[in-house]
Amino acid sequence: MVGCLCVRDVGIIPDIFKKCNVWISFTDNICHVVDRSESPPPALLIQTPPTPPPSPGCSQDSAGSHPSEETELNIKLATFHLLSTALNEYVQEICYGCQSGHPSQLQHSCLFELPVFFFEIYYDEVMEKLRTPRFIPAIRLFVCSYSVSEAKAQIISTAERLLCELRSVPHIVCTTDENVGYLLNTNHHSRGVKSALLHMIGNYWSGRHKTEAFGDILREGRVPEKLQTDLGKEFYNKHLKN
Structure with a gap:
């Protein structure tokens, strides 16, 4: 009452x-x-006013949203390696000597040092080549070899942040090579294993693992009549054509 x-x-x-x-x-x-x-x-009768939702610009990460230090280093190592592979393929694509099959090394611009701020100038073109459907799965494959499976969002966030930081680097090839060497040397016991895994995820990213399988089939004289694919470009690269 x-x-x-x-x-x-x-x-x-x-x-x-x-x-x-x-x-x-x-x-x-x-x-x-x-x-x-x-x-x-x-x-107990006093009603506490509801807490207003956080603004989009001030959202806080939930507990455990950041990867561990070792996981973050592995994500960066895989990203550096795949970026280096994508850069090498793009440089060969725009190289006159490679496209024409010219015998003179002087006609192969891919053999010379890249111009300063090359990555910043051709950022969109290199990113288009790098961000294949297998880019994030390749990094995740490398990370899961050493730690528990990380969320896809964490891998994307770490990789994209690193790529944005590298965009304004003057000498991108030297930077990627130095960082790959440094990150491999952080653990001397697993350097050989990590190098082999980097080579493996590089083949997976470029589709060479399927190329080798098709090579075995074609060498046997078997020619498939139909192919069911995920619209990937592994069937159009130079490795399969050759």
């Missing part, structure tokens, strides 16, 4: 309220009387 009573002096409380099992409070000369036997204490 809840009742309200107007009083002139909030300091005067009728004895009957003192003897009853009630809660008494005053607000603007209004005496609020609450039956304690039916209602919870006033502190």
Whole structure:
């Protein structure tokens, strides 16, 4: 039972309220009387205003959203290696000597040092070649060889952040080579294993693992009539054509 009573002096409380099992409070000369036997204490009656949702720009990462230090290093190592592979393939694509099969090394621009800020100038073209459907799965394959499976979003975030930082690097080839060497030397015991795994994910990223399998089939004289694919470009690369 809840009742309200107007009083002139909030300091005067009728004895009957003192003897009853009630809660008494005053607000603007209004005496609020609450039956304690039916209602919870006033502190429990106060409704806490709902917490407003965080703004998009101030969202906080949930616990465990950041990969461990070892996992982050492995993600960066795989990203450096795949970027180096993509750069090498793109440089060969725009090389006049490679495209024409010219015998003179002087006509092969891919053999010379890349111009300063080459990656920044051709960033979109290199990224288009790098971001194949197997880019993130290749990194994840390398990471899962040494640690528990990481969320795809964490791998994408770490890899994209690294690529953005590398965009303004003057000498991209030297930077990637130095970082791959440094990250491999962080663990001398697994350097040989990691080098082999980097080679493996490079073949997986470029589709060479399927190329080798098709090579065995074609060398046997078997020619498939139909191919069911995921629209990947592994059947159009120079390795399969040769």
